[in-house]
Amino acid sequence: MNSPRLENAGVDAWLVRLFDSIDEANMPWLMALCDRCEQAFGGALVDLVPSYTTLLVQYRPQQLTASQARALLEDILADLAPDETDSAGETKEIPVWYDASVGPELARLEAATGLTRDEVIEIHSGHEYRVFALGFAPGFGFMGSVDPRLETPRLATPRKRVPAGSVALAGRQTSAYPRVSPGGWNLLGRTPVTLFDPSRERMSFLQVGDRVRFVAIGREEFERLGGDTTPVAPVQEERS
Incomplete structure (x- = not known):
């Protein structure tokens, strides 16, 4: 320190x-x-x-x-010292339907990284992340650190409307949008989990210090869990 x-x-x-x-x-x-x-x-x-x-x-x-x-x-x-057991936070699993219809930047990551789509999904879902901060929108957890092989900058032209539940990454951070909002992160898929609910005692599903794993699921399971399959169009970025 x-x-x-x-x-x-x-x-x-x-x-x-x-x-x-x-x-x-x-x-x-x-x-x-x-x-x-x-x-x-x-x-x-x-x-x-x-x-x-x-x-x-x-x-x-x-x-x-x-x-x-x-x-x-x-x-x-x-005399500040960290807890050597590092027991802060809970372990949370977030199911994700990784699909181009709801994760249109999967193609962008393929092109930027040279990885196949399956490799991108495997790497993103195969890592445990920590929630470093909550912000931007209620329940939006800034998580890191993303595997350097997936490091990809934000979109040059942010979307005016990102659907709730969209799982995304920017640089070496990843997150899931708790509600409909503007955003410039790369969308990889969508989760059916309600990430923020003001009627719950703990309104935010994620808390600072939590450990998070994204779990890949298919469309059928996504729909069974109440997920919204409305597609998202890719952003047409300006070329210089």
Whole structure:
């Protein structure tokens, strides 16, 4: 871990910058920091927002001044150590129907990587990912790290409408869109899992720290699980 830096993020928050680059090894440190903050801040804590390299700590200014909150964080960071068992998070499986009709960028990955479609699917579904952060849209989990053989940039022209459940990747990140939204990631398939539901106690299916495996399923199983088979057209990217 680099020397942590504390950055003021308003009248009720501090940003703790633990790392300068994305790495799966960051996760145990970030989870340990979350646990320690929950203990130290107690009822004064409003929210913790972890990302790949940082943790945003929001507190109640009626109970803590900015200097008091900073002092708590400095005490935590002085002897912070990761949980060596790395037991944070749950293991989740997300079934995916990988098909060109709902994953039109499968062809783009074939062309970019030189792999066959079956190899792309096997590599993407054969790796366990960690949820590093939730954001962009409620329930959207930023997961990594994708096998470098599949590393592919975002689309130059984002879609105005990405269907809910679309499983996608961009660079060395992967995710699944929890609801209909714009997006520029490469679509590989679709899951029937409801990734965000405000009526559930845990609204987001994914939580930071979770381990995730994508499990390839066929169309029949996808439909049986309630999946939407409406196709998505490929994006026509501009040529220079």
